[in-house]
Amino acid sequence: MRVLYISGAFPPMKCGVGDYLYQLLSEMGKMRNLNISLITSSECIEQMQGVSIYPIIKRWDFTAFPQIIKTVSKIRPDIVHIQYPTIGYKKYLFPSFLPVLLKVLGVKKIVQTWHEPLSRKGLFRYFPNLLVDSIIINVESDYLNKLPNFYANLLNKKIRCYIPISSNIPMSKLDNKEKLSLRKRIFKEQYQKNIIAYFGFITPNKGLEYLFQAANPEKDSILLICELKESDKYHNKIKDIINSDRWKKNVVLTGYLPDEKVADYLAIADMAVFPFIKGCSERNGSVLAALLQNTFVITTSFEKNGYFGNEHIYYVHPGNKTELEQAIIRYRKQNIHQERQSSSLVKPWSEIAMMHERIYRFLGK
Template sequence: MLVTGSFRPMRCGVGDYTRRLAGALAARGDLEVAVLTSKSGEGEPPIGVQRFAIVDHWSLGAAKTVWRLLRSWRPAVVHLQYPTQGYGSGRLPHFLPLLAWASGARVVRTLHEVTTWDRLASVKQVVTFALQALAPGTLIVVRPSYRSMLHPLLAWMTRPRRYVFVPSAASLPRSSLHGDSWERVRSSYLGGKQRLIVFFGFLYPPKGADLLFEIADPATDRLIFAGATGSNDGYVRKIRELAASERWRGRAEVAGYLPDEDAADLLTVADAAVLPFRDGGGPWNTSILAAIEQETPVITTALDGPREDSERGIYFARPGNIEEMKKALDRLASPSARRPPVIARSDPWSEVAARHVAIYRGGRRK
């Protein structure tokens, strides 16, 4: 049983990850898969996945509801996802590992973000982290060298736990566009410009979407911002104002959330995906992986930049270095060389699922 605070139609990167993982696990045919989520996560689950959208608020008062499901469905493994937007400020997620362990299940947790010391702003948050760290179960991380990124005290708290690095995969399917349909979609987005530059992901200040207006060139480029706008209305308003400015009017569009297939089509016809994360990115970022899946060049940032992964078509600039990203964009985004992907790939989620099954079936319940 996978547990996530967010599931479709809720907008959350970890929720999308959980949905893809659940579908890949069920597709194997040798597992019974369920997802426990919020009442708002009532979207159609992947084939073969049972969905229990039964939690109204993730407060301690919902523990009884969760316990009843655990006792009735009796999962062999409970796999918890942290953090998710759907959990909100509820306290129950901090106690879920102990609740799952008490039900007799093996407990697995995936940590999608690094908890650094500066994020623990109060004694209450430190205690909460300690409670999570000391809870039973294997910890899956999507970032390499996770433990080394923690504050020494936080690393000490988690020293009894087993960490397993499992790389993520793209949140989007591979686009099926080809030939005339590819050209038609590309032309519809270009609007007469030479290059199509895309930002894909949530519109939050740390994602750095506003920097595209400095990196791209209004004389040659068309900008498309695709992704959920989230709850940061002030930042989204800033992006819309920049798009409507005299310099960019008619050359930039905030498309907002797109269905998976449409988002994949947009990325596959783009000349580049520009993702100037203010805190740096890496192979754990689903936006980067989504662009790679479409074989679209990526200009992004990394704390250890500048560097280039030429095999996958990614340039990592230093966070905030506009000139560096401009030069990388001019070098990598060549409209004359842009063509639809021609090599079919196997579904990367099948490998991710296999790695998870090995964890589920290995080790001891502790």
């Protein structure tokens, strides 16, 4: 069975959906019953074991259509699977018309993965996506509840599947002795403090300032596994906090790191804190990356509160600095010496790939 993926992002582009797809295709490419291809942006990698990659699209506007026609005609896929959204699509409308255009080209079986809920601002952006029959995959079990009624009603009439994501970051291979050595090298004489890690993109809805308000520099050191850019107003706000008298000796900012290094840095932390303004969701890969290292996580939720043992997560209400501070105090005392636990939320990519393969087999009947 020939399956063609289409995505506006793929490594080395910095995009969570692109990283997700890389992990997924790493497993899909191992399946002997599938012939996997990918059309993606021109700045992406050209080679991957088990996958034929066509990095041919410079701009995802309607000028890309001739290249899509040529490549689809060459591959002659049985199924086309499109990822939405990606950083490569930018604000172009062309990607939303791909399902319609593919039907015109004779592709009968189409799958779409919608990674993020639509905002009211972009209410009609995905309307063209729904003009043809296709299976729609969501990565959150409560996806419909996060949509405006207009789209929820439309999607209710479609065939939908829920397939979770997993961590784009691998599990650290460091043993306990190596973790301690790395911890000492990074934090020097402060290595015995409670190390709080944050990993991921920095945007206002991540609420990073709440972490600095809730933590105590006399007892905590903060490990920021991320990049801060001079041109970004919110990034400069976080830089000002880092350089303040209160925090300037108690923060390590790593900048961009390879995936294996990210895993090691998350593994040496006593806890990882994600004070998301809108609450944590199943598609927050940074949380899954920390959990894969068996690192205790404190994050936010509108629905959950307190410690969930099977998840190894403590939830506080978004924007509640006092709750966050109390959670850090409580687990600062316990977590350094407690046995690390695995989380039920982190699925192996092989299992996620099998869920996709079952959908393709269903369509192939």
